[in-house]
Amino acid sequence: MTEPSEPGPLLTAADLLGPVDAVAASLLGCWVVTDRPDGRVALRLTEVEAYSGQGEDPASHAHRGPTPRAEVMFGPPGRLYVYFSYGVHWCANVVVGPAGRGSAVLMRAGEVLEGEPLARSRRPAARVARDLARGPARLTQALAIGPDDRGADLLDPASSVRLHRGAAPGSVSAGPRVGISVATELPWRFWETEAPSVSVFRAGVRPRRAAGRSDRSGKIDP
Template identity: 55%
Template sequence: MLRVAPALLGKILASRSPAGELTAGRIVEVEAYREDDPASHSHRGVTPRTRTMFGPAGHLYVYFTYGMHWCCNVVVGPPGVGAAVLLRAVEPVLGEEIMWSRRAAARTSRDLASGPARTTQALGLDGSHDGVDLLDEGAAVALLDDGNPPRGRRRRGPRIGIRQATEKPWRWWLDGNPHVSRR
């Protein structure tokens, strides 16, 4: 997991809405979560919410939080192991106009997807996408590699927005990228 998380930097997350609207973003910030980690949803074992986290790698784990926000993760590790990588920010690469329409509160392009809930909203994702196989190119959401190496150096540091295990340096981002959630 700690290897996969930084490897996702620079990859593309693409989605197709029921109306056929295509949006995609380049991943610029991620965080890793795993079972032996008190901050992880999987720490307390399989529950209705975390079922997807314990499923096969490469599927999308989407959860609801703070009464209003959806956030999405890439599941990693073998079935039975509860680990995932939270997608914290993407750089828009396709369908930016559609993202503007979905993100009414955004004032600058950096507001479009600089945060996990913003990213999920900009890509039009919600709980209905929980469990989608990201490696199935026909699915509504897919994880792609366009061959371009990530721009900027990979950096790592403590995770954001958690109250447990705040010391673990399990957040990675592309140094200097303006779409990262905090700088």
């Protein structure tokens, strides 16, 4: 399939309503575009994960309600939820569903289609193009997404981080999410079948509980 040279129109709030797993799968093929002082990078999403805020998903940061960290997840749809994972790297999520629901879609991996030299300068460890945004930390590094983007409106044409329509993949696969130790039975990771930029699956392990750092999501917070 030949990729378009430019992203399509911006998504709308209506595109992000519905069950979180259905919306997550529909984001495959969409473009994420960042405009920074040093230039533009755009990638096409090839892998995502759904996290529900409806009380059915203990792996979700929204499972305990609108805490200070997870408040952005409760809407409106189209906001960018950015969090620091394992005290090491940033992850970026698209808030979906009606305001107040608390659902979001983690952008796990993508294929850089515009601004590859700039993405390479941000990801000097990447030896091949498929590794530029292969995994959620690499994706945010390639796009220069960080804490200042928390709450950004991905649907606003004036935003420096935007979510655009793109060509849907010809085939989509689904399976368990990566790196969690609860709700592991939910097949809420979706990826473009055989896309080289899809991250390597690693089953989650239950972390040992440390004083002041227990987290029902199965992830250890900083």
